[in-house]
Amino acid sequence: MEEMTSSPQSRRPLSSRPLARRAPEGLGIPEAAVLALAERLAAQGLDPHALLVARHGEVAFETAWAPYRLERPALVYSASKTYTALAIGFLADEGRLGLDDSAGLHVGEANPHGITVRHLLTMNTGHSAAQIERIGADPLILLREEPAFAPGTHFAYNSPATHTLSAIVTALTGEPLTAYLRPRLLDPLGIGERWMSPYGGIEHGASGFHLTVDDLARTAIMLNARGVVDGVQVAPAWYVEEMSRPWSETAAFDGPAAATGEVNDWALGYGYQVWRGRHGFRLDGAAGQFGLVLPEHDLVIAYQGATLDTQATLRAFWAFVAAVEVADAAGGADVAGGADAAGRADAGVADAAVSARRVERDTWAARDRLLAADPFDGAALHDRADGDGWTLVLPGVGSVPVDTFWQEVSVTGPALEDAPAATHLRLATRGERRDDGAALVHLVDTTSPHRVIVSRDGDGTVHAG
Incomplete structure (x- = not known):
């Protein structure tokens, strides 16, 4: 573990000012590629609600599809899990728990099978999918039920494990999960008042957080920068690095279906409440709530939508990333445009609203294909x-x-x-x-x-x- 970061009281609170914005070409992103991404999401009937693309920490493109609005929080389902994992990281960095501690130690429950905090984070408690389905929200049952496999040897998607992490946060701090995160993460990121649904007497932790696409983007930008926001170390760097590793093997996970011959983006490993993908890692919620962190391209994609075919949503993102890779290999976003492209980028910087292509779209055009x-x-x-x-x-x-x-x-x-x-x-x-x-x-x-x-x-x- 690296040296602990400063206490939340000494961290400089950041304002909720808008993220910096620049024309796509000024960030090495072909404008045609980002517009094609927005059109592809809508044309395929994936019911897009909000999209934000950022590179080098600056917004290149954002749009919402009516009746959804960029500034309105909406349920992000299991993308909530990443915030619970970050709360555990702060507790570890403050010396209040160890990742290899017995999970029962912090909730005052027996833990006869040796499940650790890290097992909860990586969904490696050893319980089978059938066991998890019947365990429900009670940490006592999760810890006491004998796992079908040895802890640390078997991945199964496990929302009760994440809910137990929320219980640990509240047991150690005396605060709800989001109250504990407020001075440490949410305020420094500039995330306004939000709410998380209760479950089993405490905040859900595994779901229930309501966020804007901008909130998801701010979180992903912070993770992409190893926990740094505006030069301030907000989240511990050592923990951000650890959480993005593929701790759990997920090749056998029965996730969203991939096309024949296609890489399944749920089969590439699981970290601390984040999924690994063919590019980077991601916050991931049901029906298509995503915060993609792509360090190899210094790129972030935040998205909210509603589809059962979430692999198709990721497929659209990867097509966009491929276009960015082509532009990078050619030395810029507009190979043929030369000086004209540079001029458009400079002009875009002067007008933040135009440069980021903040365009209002409408889900109504796809009404007959929506679920x-x-x-x-x-x-x-x-x-x-x-x-x-x-x-x-x-x-x-x-x-x-x-x-x-x-x-x-x-x-x-x-x-x-x-x-x-x-x-x-x-x-x-x-x-x-x-x-x-x-x-x-x-x-x-x-x-x-x-x-x-x-x-x-x-x-x-x-x-x-």
């Missing part, structure tokens, strides 16, 4: 008396107005996806009338990746999912 949440019963769709829209009635939510353009409405009711109970939900709705008399409505809770799709056939039959 809905689980089907449910009881929805009704009524034409409004003025004939210009509809009233959507959803069980547990109530009546929601719908027009032929995106609009935001607030309702009181249960969350559609992992949001606080008994709260006001801000929903986005849009609909259209079709030539055969049918109607199609999309309802999006923009604090989650998911949408509800309601269709009404020409005969009045309503389908919702």
Whole structure:
């Protein structure tokens, strides 16, 4: 272990100022390549919500697809795990635990099978996938159930292990996970007030964090810089280096399907709550929540979306990386442009909003290829008396107005996806009338990746999912 970093009280808090921005060409990125990436994500029906590309610590491109917004936090699922791992790194760096300590030592539980903190970090507790499915959120059960394999010898994706890490953080500090991270990580990164869902009486740790694409990018940029932010060592360098190593062999992991002959990006190893890939490593959440750290190219890609085909999302990223590699090999982003390209880059620096191509896009163009949440019963769709829209009635939510353009409405009711109970939900709705008399409505809770799709056939039959 390297020398410990300074205490959180002595770390210089950084402002939440915007990340620096520059034209793509000024960062060695062909503008055509980054625009092609955005188009590919949409054209393949991958339901992109937000994308940010940065190089050398500066933003080259950012965009959001309506009704999602760049500045609005949304659930990032298991990308949350990386923040839990970073909390463990801070505790280790402060001398409050060792990575090879017994996991039971820090939660006051028996640990008859010798599971360590490192086993939890690397998902190498030895439990089988079937065991993990029934263990649930209770650290006591995780530690006491005899693993099918010796700890340290078998990888199985293990959210209960990450939840146990969150329990360790709270047991050692007396604080929820995100409260402990606030002065050490979140404030220094310039990440504003965010919330993580509770689970089993403590913050989830394995999921539930709600972040913006900018938050993911700031985190990835910090990891790419070995824990440094604006010249300040925020996260311990020794730990950032360790967490990105492929500690666990994942070749047998039953992850998202790869194409025939294609490298499976979930089969290349697992670190401390990050996945290794054919390029670098990544924060990785269900349905396509990514923070890609590509040190070999000094490149970061932050992304939020909603698809079951997350390998296709990564495939789009790798095609973009290949274009950057070609440009690097040729000595610049615009081989033919010469001085003109340099001039465009200089002009871009003068106008941060234009240089980063902050463009608003829309998911509506791909509406017929998008995936809905689980089907449910009881929805009704009524034409409004003025004939210009509809009233959507959803069980547990109530009546929601719908027009032929995106609009935001607030309702009181249960969350559609992992949001606080008994709260006001801000929903986005849009609909259209079709030539055969049918109607199609999309309802999006923009604090989650998911949408509800309601269709009404020409005969009045309503389908919702």
